[in-house]
Amino acid sequence: MMTRFLFALLLPGAVILSGCSGSTDPETAHLFDNVRNLNTGEYDRQIAAKDAEAAAIIRNNNSAQARIGGLQSQTASNAQSIASLKSQIAAVRGEAAAARAQVAGNPEKLAQLNALEGQINAVQADVEAGGDLAVTRAELRRLSASIRALSR
Template sequence: MNNSVFRRLLLPGVIVLAGCSGSTDPETAHLFDNVKNLNNGEYDRQIASKDAEAAAIVRQNNAASARISTLRNQSASNSAEIKALTSQISSLRAQTSSLRGKFSNQPDKLAQLNQLDGQLVQIRADVGAGTSPSVARAELNRVSAAIRALSR
């Protein structure tokens, strides 16, 4: 008789518990939900979905790291190029300075030299403001050629 009472109470309770939740979240699912989710592959699908999310995040992080590396390399290259341009400007300004004494008795040439020196000052400002190095280099080559022509 005890066994019969136990069965009458236990069986409906188990059925009620089995049908209550229906959760697919492992943190909130009950025993029967967990068994069902393991058997029907729900947890495997969730794991595969999270693995795909993690792989996408890793790919995005790797791509971002590559972009950062490229930008750092470009920054270093730009810094070296700016340093070279600044050095070339300083060298050309030293040439104009040394030619001033040579042209002290020639006001036309002195005026041209002052104009070229002013262009060098402007190019230096442009380089400092971020102008394209190729544009600055072309301008420096033009000014350098003009200084050489003037000094002959």
């Protein structure tokens, strides 16, 4: 009888203890695991690790947003510069058209003007291909000066 009584007393304790898997995952941990994890600071460590991970993600997102903002500003600036160059090209083409009327009777000057117009086309192709803005502006100034000199 005493063994039966002892067995009846120990059986529930053994069943309870067998349910303790030693898990540190709050979703799968049992009562004793949770108590142990709270007492050892395991859950606090997990919370601190997740907080640090979240802070790193936020820093990375903020950095990415700053880079995106910079790229958007650069894109807008580039678009404005390209539009300005296209406007300059149109102005130089206008100068060439005006000069054509003045040199129409001179075949030599007309040939030079045709060559300058070919250079204008090359500059426009450079702009479309993303060429250097400073070089392109300098080339347009040179072409404009050449066209003015030719029409005198």
